[in-house]
Every structure is written in structure tokens, then in C-alpha cells.
Amino acid sequence: MRYWLRILHDFGHINPKEFVSSFYLSYHGFHVDAKKAILAATLNATSRSFSGFVLVLYLASLGYTLRDIGLITSIGLMCGAASLLPSGRLADYLGRARAMVCSVFLSIFGTVIYIFSNSFFTFVxxxxxxxxxxxxxxxAYSALLSNKVSDKRRNYLFGAERFSTMVGSTSAIFFAGLVPDILEKSGYTLGLGFRIVLLISIFVLICEIPFLYNIADRDNADELENLDGGSYTQPSLEKVKDYKTESKEDYIVENIIDDKRIDKKEKGKERFWILDKESTSYIAKYTFANSLIAFGAGFVIPFMQLYFTIHYKAPMAIVASVFSITSLLMAISYLLVPKLAERIGSIRTIVFTQGVSIIMLIAIPLSYPYFTLAAIFYLVRTVLMNAASPIGTSYILGCVKKNERAFAASIITLLYNVSNSLSPPISGWIMANYNMDIPFFICALFYMVACGAYYFFFENKDRK
Incomplete structure (x- = not known):
């Protein structure tokens, strides 16, 4: 109780004038490569939202059961998990932008299979x-973006990235729900409408490729960022050579140059699959809590569209509108949360927002049969649960070395995907044979344990 009161006390001492006046400066002056990366990620997220929203509904329209859909989803997540470690480490060595281009081509290939096939095995x-x-x-993207900004402004860059991607996702979800409905009312099949949405997602992916080819795959954190968040002028060669001084400015230069020199000197000694001992400790603690979130989410998130359309009998266009509004509010929250994290701490922000979201999650099934009430609880829950997501990513990547970040992100995503892939088949079976509300309470239980783990592992360090 004392912990929550302390957080509320810190919220009450935020000066609105200072908050607004520093808001613009916090998001101004990012490196041009960071802007290109964010634009590319926005297109990628838009494409994934087009396909992601309709895929479950598309498979259901073809006659596949909840168990089949859960199994198809689970196998895909497991295959992704199996490839995470090698792809992350190779991205560190061969280039993050190249890995992202390969990913785009694979996404196009997978979407084409969905469009032109109609069997369980081809869908798998x-x-x-x-x-x-x-x-x-x-x-690859997380590591690329984190190396385009200084440590102090990383939260803001990740917040700007999430804002941009969510704006793209919002428009995609809105049209993804609208297009099939319009075509069905015009006399066409619902399946055709879903396939057209998938074709649109392919077109958006193709538009992303030129931006990825124009991103320099190097560390720009020392070029345009300083400790005050403004424009940073790269030091002269003479100043760089004489970096061992006691002044604050030259200490910054010393850290930058020393980091690069160590990378070159130690690159031959690095073991391909091994992280630094301190990095391993941070990653192990973070992934434990993150995996609990993933396992719990797998019970509910893949089935939300079907839950609203089947359990509450809500029209698909209305569900799409709810999802779009939720995405838009999430986008706004991504811009606001970094400032709160700067004030009250990253971990306290994560625990507070996710803790409150658990209450909203439990309220969704308790709202039956009132869809409007359930939709409001869903909106608040989703915004709060995901608002601190970029803060968590920024926080943990800031705890590991720059040359280990893609591999570290791979490990985090690997364990997240493995955990997330185990629960959808279980949830699908529970929904089909017992009750569609039960998975919500199971999910809430895992979320509560995860919040406790975040607090236990990181609160002391965050306070420092």
C-alpha cells in the first residue's frame, strides 16, 4: 500500500506547465536515420494490423474451429521462437537493416500463402x-533504433516510435474491419473481403522496403545527441585523441570513443552465443516477468475479436471501431508515458499502469451482456497495459552493452513468444468446452505475478 501511495504522491507533484513546456523539446532533434527507421516500422506495423485483425476472422469464416485457430497461431509463434537467437545474433554481426529487409520478404511470402491456399497445413x-x-x-529493429539515440533520450525515441506505429495500426484496423463488411453488403463473400485486406497488407510491406535500404546501419548516438537532449556536434579529431581528461564534456567523449575501441579490440574474443555476465543477470530477471505476461496474454489477446463477435454478438465493424479507438489512445499514451517515467521511474511506471489494467481486465467478462461497458473496460485495460511497453524495452536495452542489444532483444522475444505460444491452444479448448470468460481470470492471475516480479527485481535499481 505504501508503494502505491508513493506513486500517487509523485503523480500529484508533476508541474503541468513544466510538463507541457518540455514536451516538444523531448521529441525534437532525433537523428535522420532514427526517423527513417520509425517510418519503416510504422509501415510494418500498419501491414501487420491489416493482416493481424482479419486472420482469426478469416480462418473462422473458412470453418476452422477455435482449437484449430489456436493451434495454427501456436505453431507460428513456436517457429518464430526457434529462429530468434540465430537471427538476433546474425543481425548484430551482419547488419540490422538487412535482417529487417529479409523479414519483410518473408512476411510477403507468408501472406501470399494465406491468400491463395485453403488447407490446414498450408496455413501452418x-x-x-x-x-x-x-x-x-x-x-533487429529494437537494436537499430536504440543505437540512434543517447541513453537519456531513449525513452522518448521509443515512445515516438510507438506513437507512430499505433497511428498506422489504428487506421489499418479501422479499414480492415470496414472493407469486408462493405463488400459483404454489396453481395460479395466475406472471404473475398478478408483476402483484399491481406493484399493491402502486402502492398504496404512493399512500400516499406525503400526506407530500410536507406538506413545507415551504424551507431549514431554520439553524433546528434548530448546529455541535455539537444544537438550534439561531433568532436574534432584532435580532441578525440586527447580524451583522457577530467572535464564533463571530455568524459562524454571518452565514453563514446572508449566504447568503440573496446568493441574493435574485443570483437575477436567475443563468444557468439554468450552475453556479458551483468547483461545476463538483467535479461534473466526481465524475461521471467515478461514471460509471465506473455503466457497470460496468450489466453485472451488472440481471441478478443472472436470474444466480442461471438460472446457479445457485436458487429465486426463495431469491434473494429473499438480496436481503432483503443489504438489511437495507445498512441497518445506512448508520448506521455516517457515523461512520467522520467518523473517516477521506469519500473514504477510499468508496475502502476499494468497493475491498474488488471482490474479492467477482470471487469470485461463481468460486464456481460453489456457490450458498451465491456468495450470501455477493454479500451482502458489495453491502453494501460501497453502504455509502458516502450519504457520496458528502452529500460532493459539500456542495461546491456550496445554490441549485445540485438541478441538480448532476441532472447527476450524468444522467451516471450515461447510462453505466448503455449497458452492459445489451452485457451481455445477452455472456450470451446467450458466458458469463454475463464481465460480472462487466468490471464489476470499471471499478470499480477508478473507485476510483483518487476517490482521485486528492479525497484531498488530504478530508485537509484
Whole structure:
């Protein structure tokens, strides 16, 4: 109780004028490569939202059961998990932008299979291909973006990235729910509408490729960022050579140059699959809590569209509108949360927002049969649960060495995907044979344990 009161006390001492006045400066002046990366990720997220929203509904319209859909989803996640470690480490050595390009082509291939096939085994192949594509893209992108900004402004860059991707996702989800409905009312089959949405997702992916080819795959954190968040002028060669001084400015230069020199000197000694001991400790603690979140989420998140359309009998267009509004509010929250994390701490922000979201999650099944009430609880829950996501990513990547970040992100995503892939078949079976509400309470239980783990492992360090 004392912990929550302390957080509320810190919220009450936020000066609104200072908050607003520093807001613009916090998101101004990012490196041009960071902007290109965010634009590419926005297109990728838009494409995934087009396909992701309709795929479950598409498979259901073809006659597949909840158990089949859960199995197809689970196999895809497992295949993605199996490829995470090699793809993350190779991205560190061969280039993050190249790995992202390969991921885009694999996503296109998997979507094409979904469009032009109609068998369980080909859908498993498509799901597996797209799972591998996601495993290549996510860690490579996180590492690429984290190396385009200073440590102090990393939260803001990840917040800007999530805002941009959620705006793209919002528009995609809205149209993904609208297009099939319009075509069905015009006399066409619902399946045709879903396939057209999948074709649109392919087109968006193709538009992403030129941006990825124009991103320099190097560390830019020392070029345009300083400790105050402004424009940083790269030091002259003479100043770089004489970096061993006691001044604050030259200490910054010393850290930058020393980091690069160590990378070159120690590169031959690095073991391909081994992380630094301190990095391993951080990753192990973070992935434990993150995996609990993933396992719990697998009981509910893959089935939300079907839950609303089957359990509450809500029209698909209305469900799409709810999802779109939720995405838009999430986008706004991604811009606001970094400032709160700067004020009250990253871990306290994560625990507070996710803790409150658990209450909203439990309220969703208790709202039956009132869909409007359930939709409001879903909206608040989703915004709060995901608002601190970029803060968590930024926090843990800031705890590991720069040359280990893609591999570290791969490990985190691997364990997340493995945990997330285990629960959908279980949830599908429970929903089909017992009750569609039970998975919500199971999910809430795992979320509560995860919040406790975040607090136990990281609160002391966050306070420092």
C-alpha cells in the first residue's frame, strides 16, 4: 500500500506547465536515420494490423474451429521462437537493416500463402513463415533504433516510435474491419473481403522496403545527441585523441570513443552465443516477468475479436471501431508515458499502469451482456497495459552493452513468444468446452505475478 501511495504522491507533484513546456523539446532533434527507421516500422506495423485483425476472422469464416485457430497461431509463434537467437545474433554481426529487409520478404511470402491456399497445413506453413519474419524484424529493429539515440533520450525515441506505429495500426484496423463488411453488403463473400485486406497488407510491406535500404546501419548516438537532449556536434579529431581528461564534456567523449575501441579490440574474443555476465543477470530477471505476461496474454489477446463477435454478438465493424479507438489512445499514451517515467521511474511506471489494467481486465467478462461497458473496460485495460511497453524495452536495452542489444532483444522475444505460444491452444479448448470468460481470470492471475516480479527485481535499481 505504501508503494502505491508513493506513486500517487509523485503523480500529484508533476508541474503541468513544466510538463507541457518540455514536451516538444523531448521529441525534437532525433537523428535522420532514427526517423527513417520509425517510418519503416510504422509501415510494418500498419501491414501487420491489416493482416493481424482479419486472420482469426478469416480462418473462422473458412470453418476452422477455435482449437484449430489456436493451434495454427501456436505453431507460428513456436517457429518464430526457434529462429530468434540465430537471427538476433546474425543481425548484430551482419547488419540490422538487412535482417529487417529479409523479414519483410518473408512476411510477403507468408501472406501470399494465406491468400491463395485453403488447407490446414498450408496455413501452418504461412503462420510459421510469418513467425520467423517477426523474429527477424523485432530484435533487429529494437537494436537499430536504440543505437540512434543517447541513453537519456531513449525513452522518448521509443515512445515516438510507438506513437507512430499505433497511428498506422489504428487506421489499418479501422479499414480492415470496414472493407469486408462493405463488400459483404454489396453481395460479395466475406472471404473475398478478408483476402483484399491481406493484399493491402502486402502492398504496404512493399512500400516499406525503400526506407530500410536507406538506413545507415551504424551507431549514431554520439553524433546528434548530448546529455541535455539537444544537438550534439561531433568532436574534432584532435580532441578525440586527447580524451583522457577530467572535464564533463571530455568524459562524454571518452565514453563514446572508449566504447568503440573496446568493441574493435574485443570483437575477436567475443563468444557468439554468450552475453556479458551483468547483461545476463538483467535479461534473466526481465524475461521471467515478461514471460509471465506473455503466457497470460496468450489466453485472451488472440481471441478478443472472436470474444466480442461471438460472446457479445457485436458487429465486426463495431469491434473494429473499438480496436481503432483503443489504438489511437495507445498512441497518445506512448508520448506521455516517457515523461512520467522520467518523473517516477521506469519500473514504477510499468508496475502502476499494468497493475491498474488488471482490474479492467477482470471487469470485461463481468460486464456481460453489456457490450458498451465491456468495450470501455477493454479500451482502458489495453491502453494501460501497453502504455509502458516502450519504457520496458528502452529500460532493459539500456542495461546491456550496445554490441549485445540485438541478441538480448532476441532472447527476450524468444522467451516471450515461447510462453505466448503455449497458452492459445489451452485457451481455445477452455472456450470451446467450458466458458469463454475463464481465460480472462487466468490471464489476470499471471499478470499480477508478473507485476510483483518487476517490482521485486528492479525497484531498488530504478530508485537509484
Amino acid at each position: 506453413l504461412a503462420s510459421s513463415t510469418m513467425g520467423i519474419a517477426d523474429s527477424m524484424y523485432g530484435p
